[in-house]
Amino acid sequence: xxxxxxxxxxxxxRIETLFxxxxxxxxxxxxxxxxxDRYRGQHVALRGSFSRHPETRPMGAGRDLYGRRKNGxxxxxxxxxxxxxxxxxxxxxDDDLILATVVDITARKKSEEHVRFIMRELxxxxxxxxxxxxxxxxxxxxxxxxxxxxxxxxxxxxDALSCSHDLLANKEWEGAAVADLVKAQLAPFLDNxxxxxxxxxxxxxxxxxxxxxxxxxxxxxxxxxxxxxxLSHPSGRIKxxxxxxxxxxxxxxxxxxxxxxxxxxxxxxxxxxFGHSIIKEIVARAFTGExxxxxxxxxFIWQLTAPADRMFAENGETVDxxxxxxxxxxxxxxxxxxxxxxxxxxxxxxxVDAMLQEAGADIIGPAATLDRASTLAAADKLxxxxxxxxxxxxxxxxxxxxxxxxxxxxxxxxGHYDSATLPAEWAGRPxxxxxxxxxxxxxxxxxxxxLH
Amino acid sequence: MxxxxxxxxxxxxxxxxxxxxxxxxxxxxxxxxxxxxxxxTLDEAERFAxxxxxxxxxxxIRLDDEEIWPVARVLxxxxxxxxxxxxxxxxxxxxxxxxxxxxxxxxxxxxxxLDALTDxxxxx
Numbered sequence: 059x060x061x062x063x064x065x066x067x068x069x070x071x072r073i074e075t076l077f078x079x080x081x082x083x084x085x086x087x088x089x090x091x092x093x094x095d096r097y098r099g100q101h102v103a104l105r106g107s108f109s110r111h112p113e114t115r116p117m118g119a120g121r122d123l124y125g126r127r128k129n130g131x132x133x134x135x136x137x138x139x140x141x142x143x144x145x146x147x148x149x150x151x152d153d154d155l156i157l158a159t160v161v162d163i164t165a166r167k168k169s170e171e172h173v174r175f176i177m178r179e180l181x182x183x184x185x186x187x188x189x190x191x192x193x194x195x196x197x198x199x200x201x202x203x204x205x206x207x208x209x210x211x212x213x214x215x216x217d218a219l220s221c222s223h224d225l226l227a228n229k230e231w232e233g234a235a236v237a238d239l240v241k242a243q244l245a246p247f248l249d250n251x252x253x254x255x256x257x258x259x260x261x262x263x264x265x266x267x268x269x270x271x272x273x274x275x276x277x278x279x280x281x282x283x284x285x286x287x288x289l290s291h292p293s294g295r296i297k298x299x300x301x302x303x304x305x306x307x308x309x310x311x312x313x314x315x316x317x318x319x320x321x322x323x324x325x326x327x328x329x330x331x332f333g334h335s336i337i338k339e340i341v342a343r344a345f346t347g348e349x350x351x352x353x354x355x356x357x358f359i360w361q362l363t364a365p366a367d368r369m370f371a372e373n374g375e376t377v378d379x380x381x382x383x384x385x386x387x388x389x390x391x392x393x394x395x396x397x398x399x400x401x402x403x404x405x406x407x408x409x410v411d412a413m414l415q416e417a418g419a420d421i422i423g424p425a426a427t428l429d430r431a432s433t434l435a436a437a438d439k440l441x442x443x444x445x446x447x448x449x450x451x452x453x454x455x456x457x458x459x460x461x462x463x464x465x466x467x468x469x470x471x472x473g474h475y476d477s478a479t480l481p482a483e484w485a486g487r488p489x490x491x492x493x494x495x496x497x498x499x500x501x502x503x504x505x506x507x508x509l510h
Numbered sequence: 511m512x513x514x515x516x517x518x519x520x521x522x523x524x525x526x527x528x529x530x531x532x533x534x535x536x537x538x539x540x541x542x543x544x545x546x547x548x549x550x551t552l553d554e555a556e557r558f559a560x561x562x563x564x565x566x567x568x569x570x571i572r573l574d575d576e577e578i579w580p581v582a583r584v585l586x587x588x589x590x591x592x593x594x595x596x597x598x599x600x601x602x603x604x605x606x607x608x609x610x611x612x613x614x615x616x617x618x619x620x621x622x623x624l625d626a627l628t629d630x631x632x633x634x
Contacts, residue, residue, distance in 0.1 A: 178598075182572070185597025186527065188617035193533035196620060271528060335532065343550065344528030368574075 059142070060089045060156045064105050067155060076162055078128035089158070094126045108156065112141030117158070125160060136161045179231070183266075187223075190270075191216065201331035214281065215274070218243060222273030226266050233263035233371035234273075236314070240298045243276035247284045254289070258391075258505060259300035259314070268369040271344040272314075278333040279316050279360055286327075287358050288318035295320045301505045302366050303486055310477075312347075312366040315509060319357035326353040345369060391504040393418035398443035400424065400431040400457060401471070402450050406492075410444065410471075413496035414503070428452040435460045442507045443468035444499065447475055458484065467510040469502055514542025515628050519565035523548040524555040524581060525595070526573045534568065537620050538627075552576045559584040566631050568623065571596040582608065591630035595623075 059068035066089055069081045077084075077092055084091065089105070090098045104118075117123060117137035125135045138159040194215050202208040221242050225234040240257050248254055264272060276298075280289065288294030300314035318324075327334070337360060342349045347364025397419045401407040407424035414421055422438050425431035428449050435443070435457050443461055445454045447470055454470075461468045470480065473492035480489055490502055521543045525531040531548035538545050546562045549555035552573050559567065559581045567585055569578045569592055578594070585592050594608070597616040604613055612626050 182598045185616040189597065190527065190529055192617040192619065193530055196537075197533055267527070274529070336529070340528045340532055343531065343548075346550075 060105075060158060062109060062154050064088050064090065064102065066091075076127075076160060077125060083128075092125055092160075094124050094132050097124070105156075108139060108141075109154065112154065112156070114138075114140045125162070134163050134167045136163050183231075187219070190219065194219075197332040197335075214246075215277065217246070218274060218277030219270065221246075221277075222269050225273075226269055229263070231266055233265050234269035236262045236264060236272075236300055239264065239269055239273055240276060243273055244280050244296070247280045247289050254295050256295065256297040258298070258501070258508065260302060260501070262300070262302070262312075263371045264369060265371050268345065271341055275337045275341045275362075276316075278336045281333060282337075283318055283321070283358070286322070287324065288321035291321045293320040294318065297508070299505060299508045301488075301509060303488065308485055310366040311363055312345075312369055313361065313363040313509065316360040317357060318359070321357060323355050324353050324358050391417045391500050392507075394420070395441035395503075395507055396420045396422055396438060397503060398422040398425070398431070398434055398438070398440050398445075398461075398466075398468075400426075400443065400449070400454060401446040402426045402448070403446070406446075409496075410499065413500060414444075416496075417500045417504075419503075426450075428454065428456065431457045432460060435464075435466075440464075440466045442466065442503055442510070444471050444503060445469070447472040455481075455483070458487075467506045469506055471499070515624055516565075516631075517542035518544070519627075519631060520544045520546055520563055521627060522546045522555070522558050522562065522564050522567035522569075522585075522590075522592075524550075524558075524567065524573070524578060525570040526550045527570075530570075534623070537623065538568075541624050543627075552578070552580065555581045556584060559588070559590070564588075564590045566590065566627050566634075567592040568627065569594050572598050579605070579607070582611075591634045593623075593626045593630055 059066070061067050066084045066087055069079075069084050071081060073084065074080055079091075090101055093101050115138075117139050123135050123137055124132045126132055138161075140157040140159075142155040142157050195212055198212045198215065199208055202211060222234065222239060225238050225242055226232075229235075236259060237257050241255070244255055283289040283294070283296060288296050295318070297317040297319075298314065299317070300312065303311045303313070338349050338351065341347070341362055345362065345364035345368070347362055350359075350361045352359040352361075392414060395418070397414055399407065399410055399414065399421055401410055401424050404426070407426065411421050411424055422434050422440065423431070425434050426449065431445075431449070431454065440461070443457075443466060445458060445468055447454050458468060458470075468487070470484070470487060470489040471492060471494065472489060475489060476491050477489050480487070488502060488506060490498060494502075516538060519542075521538050523531065523534050523538065523545055525534055525548050528550070531550065535545045535548055546558050546564060547555070549558055550573070555569075555573070555578070558564075564585070567581075567590060569582060569585075571578050571594055582592060582594075592611070594604070594611060594613040595616060595618065596613065604611070612630060614622060614626055
C-alpha cells in the first residue's frame with residue numbers, strides 16, 4: 059500500500075520472500091526502493107499520472123516490469139493497481155492510497171522463453187528435415203529404374219529418417235542411444251531380431267544430427283544386407299559393435315563395426331548408388347571420420363571411426379563403459395577366449411579370474427609378477443589380456459610390448475594411470491581405471507576381442 | 511535436363527549437413543560448376559573464402575552452433591557475390607548488415623538454387 063506521495067504505508071509479510079526486506083524496513087520509504095534504479099525516475103512520473111486517473115488496472119500493460127530485491131538483484135513481476143479512496147474526498151488527493159499487488163513471474167517468464175526457444179528450434183529442424191527429404195527424393199530418383207522402384211526406396215528412406223526422429227523425440231531431442239538406433243533401424247528387416255542381430259557397446263547418446271546420419275547409414279546397410287547380404291539368407295547374422303578409445307593425450311575416437319556373416323558369398327557391387335554414397339562419403343563427411351568397406355567372401359564388413367567429441371551429447375555419454383548395452387548376458391561374452399590376467403593383488407586377481415570365467419573365458423594366470431606374466435604372454439596362444447600396470451614396484455610395459463608384437467589385443471586395468479596419464483607408447487590402447495565393475499571389464503574385453 | 515548454367519564457375523559451398531552438402535555438390539557439378547568445399551566448419555569456410563578463386567558462394571547460415579557472418583564478410587571484402595541458405599532466418603530476420611543479400615529458405619529446390627547463383631553472378 060502506497061500513499062499519494064509514493065511512500066509505503068503497509069506491506070504484507072510475503073514481501074520479505076519476494077524482496078528480501080522486512081516490513082519494518084520499508085514502511086515510510088518511497089515505493090521506488092523496490093524498483094531497479096533505471097526505472098525510478100520514470101516511475102515517479104507514472105505514479106503521478108495514475109493518481110490523476112486512478113482506475114484499477116495492471117501496471118505497464120505490454121511492458122516488462124522488474125522488481126529490485128534488497129540485495130540489488132532483479133526479477134520479473136506483474137503488478138495490479140487499485141486505488142483505495144480513504145477519505146471519501148474526490149479521487150486523486152494526496153491522502154489516497156494505492157494498493158499494488160506484486161506477483162513474481164520468474165518461473166512463467168522462464169517457461170515462456172523455453173517455449174519460444176523450442177518453437178524456434180522446431181522451425182529450424184523442420185526446415186532442415188524438409189531439405190533432407192527433398193535432396194533424398196532427388197538422389198533416389200537419380201538411381202532408380204522405375205517409378206515403383208522409386209516409390210519403394212524413397213518411402214523406406216523416409217521411414218528410416220522418421221524412425222531416428224521418433225527416438226530423438228522420445229528423449230526430447232537430447233539425443234538417441236546408439237543401441238536403440240541400431241535396433242530400431244534394423245527392426246523392419248528382421249522377423250526375429252534377437253536371434254540374428256547382436257549389438258554390443260557402451261551406452262552413448264548421439265547428438266540429433268549424428269543420430270540422423272548414422273541412422274540413415276544403418277538403414278542403407280540393413281537394406282543392402284536384406285538384398286544381397288546376411289539378411290537375404292535364413293542363417294545370416296549381423297553383429298554391430300562399437301567402442302570409444304580412451305587414448306592418452308589424443309582426442310577420443312568412436313568406432314562402430316558392422317559385421318555380416320552366414321549369408322551368401324559376397325561379391326563387390328558392380329554399380330553403386332545413393333545408398334553406397336550414404337554409407338561411405340556421407341557418414342565420413344558428417345563425422346569427419348574414416349569409413350572402410352570390406353567385401354570379404356564370408357560377409358560384408360563396414361567400419362566407421364570418427365572423433366567422438368562432435369558425435370555425442372554432453373553428459374549423455376558414459377566414458378567408462380559403465381552401462382554396457384547388450385542383448386546377451388555376460389555369461390557368454392567371452393566363451394572360449396583365452397585371456398591372460400596380470401594382477402598382483404591376490405584378492406583382485408581372484409575376483410577378475412572369477413568374473414571372466416563366468417563369462418566363459420579360459421584364464422591364463424593370474425600372473426602376479428613381471429617374470430611370470432612375461433612367460434605366460436610368450437608361451438600361450440592368447441585371445442586377449444588384461445594387464446594391471448604396477449606389479450610390486452615393476453611396471454607391466456615389457457609384457458605389453460610382447461603382446462603388441464604378437465598382435466594380441468590387451469587392455470590396461472590400473473589404479474595409478476588413466477587415459478590421460480598413460481605413456482604415449484600406449485596411445486590408443488584401452489584402459490579401465492580401478493575399481494571397475496565386472497560388467498565393464500567383461501564388456502571391455504569382449505569389445506576388444508570382437509574388434510581385433 | 512539441366513543445362514550447364516554454371517559452366518566454368520567456381521562456387522564455394524558451405525553446409526554442415528553432410529547429406530545436403532554432398533547433394534548440393536552434385537547438383538552444382540551437374541550444372542557445370544566447379545565446387546570449392548563443401549566446407550562444414552566455420553574455419554574451413556573462412557579459409558576457402560579467403561584463399562580460393564571464386565565466382566560465387568552458397569552459405570548455410572548456421573553451422574553447428576556458429577553463424578556464417580565472418581565468412582560472408584571475407585567474401586564481401588573480396589567482392590565475391592554470395593547467396594545465403596538457411597532454415598532459420600528469412601529476409602525479415604536477416605541482420606541489417608546483410609540487407610539486400612539474397613537468401614534461400616530451406617527446403618529449396620535445385621532450380622531455385624541454380625537460379626539464385628546464376629543471378630548473383632550475372633548481376634555482379
